[in-house]
Amino acid sequence: MNKILLFAVALLGTSLVFSCSSQKNTFTNRLYHNTTARFNAYYFAKEKISAFEDEVENAYREDFSQVLPVFFPIDSAIVESQEDLLNEAREMASKAIDWHRISKWVNPSYFLVGKIDYYKGEFDEAQNTFKYLNVNAKQDDVRHLALIQLLRSFIDLKKFDDAAYVIDYLSKETRISKENKQYLYKTLAYYYETRGEQDMIVPSLYKALEFTDNKKESSRLNFIMGQLYQKAGLDAFAYEYYQKSLNGSPNYERTFFAQLYSQQVAELEKSKDLKRVRTYYDDLYKDRKNIEFRDVVLYEKAKFELNQGETEEGIRLLTLAAKEPNENQRQKGYIYQELAEIFLNKKNDYLTTKYYLDSALQNFRETDRNYAALAMQKEIFDQYADNYELLQKNDSLIRLSQLSPEEQEVFVEKFLKSEEDRLIKEAELANAKKSAGIFDNLLAFGGRGSGSSFYWDNAVAMQRGALEFTRVWGNRSLTDNWRRSNRSFQDRSSNDSLEATDSGDPDEALETTAGEDAEDQQPLASQLPDKATLLSHIPKDQESIDLMMDEMEGAYFNLGKLLYFDLKEPKEAIKYLEKLVENYPHSPKKPEAYYTLYLAHKDLGGDFKRFDNLLNTEYPESQYTKSINNPEEVSGSQANFESAQNYKEAYELFKNGEYAQARSIIRTSLDAYPLSKNAERLLLLDIIITGKTEHLDLYRERLETYVNNASNKDLSELATKMLQAVVKGDPDADQPGQLATSESSQEENGLDEKGNKESESDQGDQSPYRDNKNQTHIFILTLSPDVASEAKNLTADLENFHTQKFPNDRLRTGTIALTRETTILIISPFSNANRSISYQKEFLNSFNTEYLTEELKKSSFVISIENFQQLNKRKDIEEYRAFYKVSY
Known part of the structure; x- marks a missing residue:
C-alpha cells in the first residue's frame, strides 16, 4: 500500500514538472501555479x-502626551x-503575476504592487492599480481590500470628496471579510482623524476593535x-479602555502610560x-x-499640583x-x-516666558503638531x-x-567683589548638596569624598583658585599656545552690552553683563569680566547717551x-506709552501713541476722551485723528483694498494734470480709511500735489511733518x-511741481506706479533677508479681501x-493672517x-480659477x-518683494 502511495506522489510530481506552463488551464497546471505563486513569490x-x-x-516614537495617530505616519x-526592500517585494510580486498568470494569486499580487507604490508616494500608479482591481478582480476580498487602500490614499491627499464616494460605495457592499472590515473601520477612523472630527473617531475604532484578533x-x-x-x-470609559490596553503584551512605555493615565482618571484627579x-x-x-520615565512622573505630578x-x-x-x-x-x-x-498666564512674566519658549522649541521637531x-x-x-x-x-x-569716573570705578570694584562672593557661596551650596556616594567610605585615600580637601574634588577650592587666577592674569581664553606674545590677555569683545534687570539698578545691570561676557566653556569665576571691560560699556559722551535715548524711545x-x-x-501698555509721551514730548511717534492710549483707556473704562482731544488739538491732520473721528468706517483688509484702488x-x-480731482480722491480716502496700509502713500502724493500747486514754504513744512511721522522707511x-532738495535751494526746487510724482520723476525718485520704492543696487547688503536657495522653500500668494473670504x-x-x-x-495648502489686514495663502x-x-x-x-485674477496670480512669490x-x-x-526682485 505504501509503495502504491509513493508511486502516485511521484507520478503527480512528474506531471507537475511537465505541466508548468502558465497558459494551460488544466487542473494540475492550476494546482501547480496556485501552490507555487502562494508559497513562493x-x-x-x-x-x-x-x-x-x-x-x-x-522608527516612529510615540508621543503619549497627545492622542496617538490611528496609523503610524510614514x-x-x-x-x-x-527602498531596496520595497524593490525586492515588487520584483517578487511581479514574478507571481508574470510566471503564474492562471493562478488565483495574480490579483492579490497586483494589490501588493499597488501597496508598494502607495508606500513610495507614487499615488497615481497605486490608485490606478486599486481601481483596476475594483473592476477586474473576481475575488471580493481582494476587491474590497483594494478599495480600502484607495480610500486611505485619498485621505492622505485630503481628497475628501473622492474619499466620501469610496466610503459610500463600500457601505453598500456585502460579504466583506472580517479582516477587511477591521481595516475598513480603522481607515474610517483615520478619515475622521484627518478631518479633525474627534467625535467620530471613537465609533469607528469601536467597530474596528470588534473585528480585531491581533x-x-x-x-x-x-x-x-x-x-x-x-x-x-468620560473617565469611567477611559479607565476601562486603558485597562484593556494592558492586554496583548504592550511595550513597557505604553504599559507605563496606560497605568499612569488609568490611575489619573480613576482616582488621582478626583481624590x-x-x-x-x-x-x-x-x-x-x-x-x-x-x-527613564521620571521626567514624566514629575511632569504629571506638577500638573496635579x-x-x-x-x-x-x-x-x-x-x-x-x-x-x-x-x-x-x-x-x-x-x-x-x-x-x-x-509664567505667561499666572505670573505675567513675559521675559521668562520667552526663554522657556526658546527651550521648548529646541526640543520639538518642526513636524510636531504644536x-x-x-x-x-x-x-x-x-x-x-x-x-x-x-x-x-x-x-x-x-x-x-x-x-x-572715580565713583564709577568704585562701583565696578564693589560689583566685582560682590560677584566673587556670590560665586563662592554658590560653590559652597553646591558642595554641601553633594551626597556621599556608597563607595566614598571605601576609598583608599581618606577625605576624597564630597567634603574633600583634595583640590580637584573641592568646588570651593577650585572656585577660589579660579578667582585668584583671574585677579592675577585676567580672563584668558582656554586655548592652545596662550602664552604667545602676539595674543592679548583679553580675547573677548569689549562691545558686549550690559544688561539690567526690572528695576534698572546699575548693580544688577553689571551682574547681567558678567553673564553676557562669559564663555560657556570657562569656569564660573573666569566668566567675570575685568574692571576695564565693564567700564568700557558706560557711555562717555553726550552723543552716545543721545543714541541710547533714541533707542529707548x-x-x-x-x-x-x-x-x-x-x-x-x-x-501695562499704558505705562510704557505714557512714559514715551512724558520723556519724549517731540517724538514723531506721539500721534500713534496717543491713538493706542485712546484705545487702551477705552478698553479699561478710563479717560479716553483726553487723548481724543489731544489728537484733534495737536495732530488734526493725522490719520489716527481721522480714525477716531470716523469710528464706523471700514477697516482691515477691505480698507486696504479700497484705499489701494483710490490711490x-x-x-x-x-x-494727467488733474490735480484737484486727484486731491479730492486722496482726501476722501484718507478720511474714510485713515489707518490703511496705503495711508502714507496717499499722504505723500497729496504733499507732492502741494508742491505742484501751492507755495514752496507750505510744501517744505508738510514734508518736514511727514518725515517726522512716517513709519514706512x-x-x-x-x-x-x-526735503533736502528744497532746503539746499536746488534749482528744481524753485518749481516744486517738478519734484512731484510724474511718471518720469517718480521712477527717478525710486517710486513705482503703486507708490512702492524700487530696490536700490545695494539693497541686498542692507536687507534683513538672506539668499539661501538650498533651503526648504514655500510658495506664497497674498489674498485680497474678497478672495480671502472664498479661501476654502x-x-x-x-x-x-x-x-x-x-x-x-x-x-x-493653508492660509494664515500675516497681519490684521493681510491674509496669505501658503503652499509647502x-x-x-x-x-x-x-x-x-x-x-x-x-492654474485657473474664478477666485483669482491674473494680477493676483502674478503677485505670488x-x-x-x-x-x-x-x-x-x-x-x-x-520689503521682501524688493529682496525677491533682486534675488530671484
Missing part, C-alpha cells in the same frame, strides 16, 4: 512588505532607507480609545486625599523600573523634571511649554525681550554715566504697542531727499491642481528654490523658511 513579497511596515512602526526617510493591534487601539474618552471627560495622591507619584518616581492651585510647587517639580536625564526630547519640550504657560503655533507665539515674545532688555540696559548705563513705543495689540495687556485712481489723475527716505473654495481648486500636476509631492514644502520656482511657473501657466520667519516677524511684504 506572493509569500516572500508579502513578508518583505510586512518587514517594511515593521520598520515604519519601530516617514519619507524610512522609505528611502528601505492582540498587539487591539492593545494600541484600546489605548487610543482611552485617550479619546479621557479627553472628552480628596491629596497626601495619598502625592504618595502615589512619589512611589512611582522611586520605582527603579521607571527611571497646578490643578490644586500650588503654582510654586508646580514650577519646582517642572524644573526638576527638566533636569532629569532622558532621551525623549519631545517630553522635555512639553515640560518647558508648561513652564512658559505658567511646533508651528509655538514658533509664532515665540516671535511675539522675542520682540518683547529685545525691546525690554534694551530699555533696561540703556537706562542702567545712562545712570552710571552720571557718576564721576523706540523701545517704549514698541513695548506699548506689543502689550496692547499682541499680549492684550492695556494696563491708483488718484495717481492716474495726477499724471522707504517713503520716509524719499520724502527726506525731496480656492484651496479646493488648488488641491485638484496639485493632484493633476504634482501628484507625488505631498503639497500642503519645496526642497529648494528651484522646485518652488518650477511650481510657480506651472501655477502661472496652468517664493521664500525660504528662514526668510519667512523674518517676514512673519517684520510683517512687511513690500
